[in-house]
Amino acid sequence: MAQTSIPYTHYDLQDIREGVVIEISLSAVANVRLMTHADFDLFRNARQHKFLGGVAKQTPIRLTIPKSAHWHVVIDTEGHAGKVESSIRVVPKPKTKAGPRFTPPSRPSAQR
Structure with missing residues (x-):
C-alpha cells in the first residue's frame, strides 16, 4: 500500500477518555x-x-475528545507554505473545591 507523501508530525495520545481537552500550539x-x-x-x-x-x-x-478511544493528532502543512513547529498538551480539568458531600442536619441540644 502507498504511504502518504506529505510530511507530518504525529502525536500518539494512546487511550484517552471522552471530554478530555487537547491544546495544540x-x-x-x-x-x-x-x-x-x-x-x-x-x-x-x-x-x-x-x-x-x-x-x-x-x-x-x-x-x-468526542469518545473514549485510541486517538492521534497529526500536524501537516499540505496546501500551506513553509514548516511548522508544534506542541501538544492535555488541558487539566479545573479544580473544584472539595467540601463535605453530606452535612447532617443540626440537632437541637436537649435541655432539662
Missing part, C-alpha cells in the same frame, strides 16, 4: 487532524479518512 498556519487509530492507519496509507480539526490559523487551538 503551532508556529505557523497548519492542518490539525484529530483522528482515531483506524483513521490514522488510513491517513498513513494515503486513503480517505475522517478527522476533527482542519486549518488552524490561530494558536493555540483546543479540541475535545
Whole structure:
C-alpha cells in the first residue's frame, strides 16, 4: 500500500477518555487532524479518512475528545507554505473545591 507523501508530525495520545481537552500550539498556519487509530492507519496509507480539526490559523487551538478511544493528532502543512513547529498538551480539568458531600442536619441540644 502507498504511504502518504506529505510530511507530518504525529502525536500518539494512546487511550484517552471522552471530554478530555487537547491544546495544540503551532508556529505557523497548519492542518490539525484529530483522528482515531483506524483513521490514522488510513491517513498513513494515503486513503480517505475522517478527522476533527482542519486549518488552524490561530494558536493555540483546543479540541475535545468526542469518545473514549485510541486517538492521534497529526500536524501537516499540505496546501500551506513553509514548516511548522508544534506542541501538544492535555488541558487539566479545573479544580473544584472539595467540601463535605453530606452535612447532617443540626440537632437541637436537649435541655432539662
